[in-house]
Amino acid sequence: MPTMATDRATQPTSLAAKLPDETLRKWLRDMLLIREFEVRSMQAYQNKKIGGFLHVYIGQEAVAVGTIAALNDDDPIITAYRDHGHALARGTEARYCMAEMMGRVGGCAKGKGGSMHMFDRKRKMYGGHGIVGAQCPVGTGLAFATKYEDEVLNGGRSSRVTLCFLGDGALNQGAFHEAMNLAGVLDLPIIFICENNGYSMGTAIARGTTMAEDLTAKALAYGFESASLDGMDLMAVYDGMKPIVEQCRETSRPAFVEIRTYRFKGHSMSDPRKYRTKDEEQRYEAMDPIDRFSKYLRDERGFTLEANEAMIKDVRKEIREAIKWAEASPVPALDDLYTDVYTDSWGIYRGTKPPPMYDP
Amino acid sequence: MTRTIEFRDALREAMSEEMRRDERVFLMGEEVAEYQGAYKVSRGMLDEFGPQRVIDTPISETGFAGLSVGAAMAGLRPIIEFMSWSFSLVAADQILNNAPKMLYMSGGQFPTPIVFRGNNGAGGQLGSTHSWCVESLYANVPGLKMAVPFDAYDAKGLLKTAIRDDNPVFFLESERLLGVKGEVPEDEYLIPFGEATTRRHGGDCTIVSFGRPLYFCLEAAGALADEGIECDVIDGRTIRPLDIDTIAESVRRTNYCVVVDQSWPFASVGAEVAAQVGEVCFDDLDNHVFRVHSDNVPAPYAYNLEQEMLPNARKIVEAVRAVTYNA
Numbered sequence: 001m002p003t004m005a006t007d008r009a010t011q012p013t014s015l016a017a018k019l020p021d022e023t024l025r026k027w028l029r030d031m032l033l034i035r036e037f038e039v040r041s042m043q044a045y046q047n048k049k050i051g052g053f054l055h056v057y058i059g060q061e062a063v064a065v066g067t068i069a070a071l072n073d074d075d076p077i078i079t080a081y082r083d084h085g086h087a088l089a090r091g092t093e094a095r096y097c098m099a100e101m102m103g104r105v106g107g108c109a110k111g112k113g114g115s116m117h118m119f120d121r122k123r124k125m126y127g128g129h130g131i132v133g134a135q136c137p138v139g140t141g142l143a144f145a146t147k148y149e150d151e152v153l154n155g156g157r158s159s160r161v162t163l164c165f166l167g168d169g170a171l172n173q174g175a176f177h178e179a180m181n182l183a184g185v186l187d188l189p190i191i192f193i194c195e196n197n198g199y200s201m202g203t204a205i206a207r208g209t210t211m212a213e214d215l216t217a218k219a220l221a222y223g224f225e226s227a228s229l230d231g232m233d234l235m236a237v238y239d240g241m242k243p244i245v246e247q248c249r250e251t252s253r254p255a256f257v258e259i260r261t262y263r264f265k266g267h268s269m270s271d272p273r274k275y276r277t278k279d280e281e282q283r284y285e286a287m288d289p290i291d292r293f294s295k296y297l298r299d300e301r302g303f304t305l306e307a308n309e310a311m312i313k314d315v316r317k318e319i320r321e322a323i324k325w326a327e328a329s330p331v332p333a334l335d336d337l338y339t340d341v342y343t344d345s346w347g348i349y350r351g352t353k354p355p356p357m358y359d360p
Numbered sequence: 361m362t363r364t365i366e367f368r369d370a371l372r373e374a375m376s377e378e379m380r381r382d383e384r385v386f387l388m389g390e391e392v393a394e395y396q397g398a399y400k401v402s403r404g405m406l407d408e409f410g411p412q413r414v415i416d417t418p419i420s421e422t423g424f425a426g427l428s429v430g431a432a433m434a435g436l437r438p439i440i441e442f443m444s445w446s447f448s449l450v451a452a453d454q455i456l457n458n459a460p461k462m463l464y465m466s467g468g469q470f471p472t473p474i475v476f477r478g479n480n481g482a483g484g485q486l487g488s489t490h491s492w493c494v495e496s497l498y499a500n501v502p503g504l505k506m507a508v509p510f511d512a513y514d515a516k517g518l519l520k521t522a523i524r525d526d527n528p529v530f531f532l533e534s535e536r537l538l539g540v541k542g543e544v545p546e547d548e549y550l551i552p553f554g555e556a557t558t559r560r561h562g563g564d565c566t567i568v569s570f571g572r573p574l575y576f577c578l579e580a581a582g583a584l585a586d587e588g589i590e591c592d593v594i595d596g597r598t599i600r601p602l603d604i605d606t607i608a609e610s611v612r613r614t615n616y617c618v619v620v621d622q623s624w625p626f627a628s629v630g631a632e633v634a635a636q637v638g639e640v641c642f643d644d645l646d647n648h649v650f651r652v653h654s655d656n657v658p659a660p661y662a663y664n665l666e667q668e669m670l671p672n673a674r675k676i677v678e679a680v681r682a683v684t685y686n687a
Contacts, residue, residue: 076434078430108467110467111467112466112467117465117466119465119467119469119470120469129458134458137422137425137454138426138429138454141433142431142434145430145433145434145435148386149434178423181418181420182417182427185417340467343526344526346554352468352471354468
């Protein structure tokens with residue numbers, strides 16, 4: 001069971017505890033923003049303003065925020081289909097994510113990707129991938145490319161680290177294992193982050209995965225450094241990630257990190273959650289990473305209840321405005337069907353151009 | 361100045377020239393480096409470009425095909441060698457779901473300039489799992505381009521174009537053609553995609569094909585000429601884009617068309633070409649379009665059965681006679 005955030009964060013060894021108030025408050029705001037975004041997304045889905053599948057990140061916020069905080073801005077990230085949290089944590093504006101989910105031209109993929117396919121080239125967010133495990137080999141390619149660019153094109157040293165997020169369900173896909181092996185053989189600077197929320201859809205991890213009790217065994221098989229972190233504790237995530245990221249940057253050797261977390265909602269919006277108990281859900285809700293971190297800020301950093309309330313209000317306003325902006329964004333023109341299929345124009349195809357979020 | 365070189369050497373020249381021209385281009389695949397290429401296509405490239413740009417992989421098609429997608433999204437220009445396109449099937453999710461759709465799904469943010477290349481079609485008594493003709497399976501997918509070189513000259517010119525293309529290109533070579541020699545200029549040249557070429561001229565019937573079966577078409581056209589039937593033999597060169605204009609121009613002159621496609625007949629490239637010819641040349645055709653394919657069965661091992669299964673010259677002769685009412 002995870003330990004309480006305040007217990008460990010007050011330990012003198014905590015890296016996060018050494019960071020300035022301003023940084024930590026930004027982390028709290030990022031988690032609140034993701035939470036609010038997801039709550040409003042669920043409402044919009046119920047109101048049929050969002051179609052397709054919707055997989056929300058509620059409960060897992062500390063994972064995206066804590067891991068991405070350990071990166072530099074030019075370190076690539078890639079994830080699976082539960083991707084809104086990663087895009088927001090990376091800094092993609094909420095309005096572009098919301099417009100994407102509503103299928104509007106203002107979306108980060110011009111309404112062509114949807115909830116599962118958030119991309120942001122400028123912020124090195126390489127998706128948003130719908131097929132379980134498929135992002136893992138692609139992630140090795142990102143790490144290969146940064147290393148190649150640094151070493152072959154620029155004649156320097158490999159200096160960037162790729163974070164490749166995956167769910168525990170992806171542990172059983174061939175693509176994951178091929179990616180791990182390739183990363184090891186080719187010495188790629190990539191960290192595979194397994195967000196272990198205990199269930200691949202409705203299948204409890206031990207029903208589908210060997211060594212579920214110690215997933216670092218997967219890393220052992222590939223000769224990687226590994227760690228297992230408490231994903232309900234933002235500071236523990238950061239504290240665990242920071243040295244691994246720096247070691248990966250230094251050595252250009254891959255690593256595997258299990259982060260134990262819990263999705264408070266179902267797999268998707270159609271999930272009645274009959275495979276787990278109310279009791280279990282309540283136990284984890286009591287460990288809400290946002291409450292725990294905000295309590296730390298109040299207890300240790302002089303963050304007042306009033307300031308907390310003001311932050312929540314501010315976040316609500318931002319998401320409200322994002323929704324308004326998204327709803328005002330037009331649906332794609334029918335001609336847009338034929339753009340972005342190929343970079344060039346031929347036959348019915350009409351070339352490509354980046355989404356309007358990059359317009360000056 | 362031209363020289364006579366093997367098809368495999370033409371492929372290597374294309375890759376080496378493009379790697380000299382653009383440092384973002386690299387070659388990756390099974391046995392491409394230290395082994396010098398399973399089929400010697402990449403012979404000597406490790407020495408010239410070093411292990412960072414000519415990269416051996418484990419037998420892990422999903423892994424390295426997927427790696428190429430990420431590398432391309434991040435700005436590199438991978439050439440991925442499949443020892444055989446038959447082995448690409450285990451990488452289907454990466455080459456069909458990721459490479460050709462990333463630009464679209466990302467709303468134009470991430471082009472994937474990758475060349476996937478390797479041997480396609482029957483290699484000679486390899487049995488069913490190793491004898492795939494993937495053109496019909498894969499040509500169905502929007503977002504990719506597909507080129508099928510006929511000879512050394514085209515192998516070089518089309519591969520250079522493929523490497524410079526900003527979209528994923530499926531480049532289908534043939535193990536049976538790698539040793540075939542042809543004239544290739546010393547000077548640089550590129551062959552554009554979507555421009556068919558006519559390999560033999562004749563006014564009585566149009567034969568359309570791609571890649572290795574063109575040799576059977578030319579053999580058949582020679583035999584038919586002895587009977588007084590002169591054929592246009594059109595090499596489509598690329599399947600996506602398909603140069604239907606050149607095909608239609610020929611059919612409007614000959615009024616008859618036979619499509620020769622080494623994949624299976626059902627839902628195939630041959631069926632697509634026949635449908636398009638039917639659409640654009642409806643008033644010019646004096647018979648429906650005839651098709652010659654591999655027989656609609658798995659590829660057999662026995663020599664005689666395999667020869668019978670493939671689209672050979674005899675079947676093409678029979679099809680031309682039949683379509684022109686000379687049977």
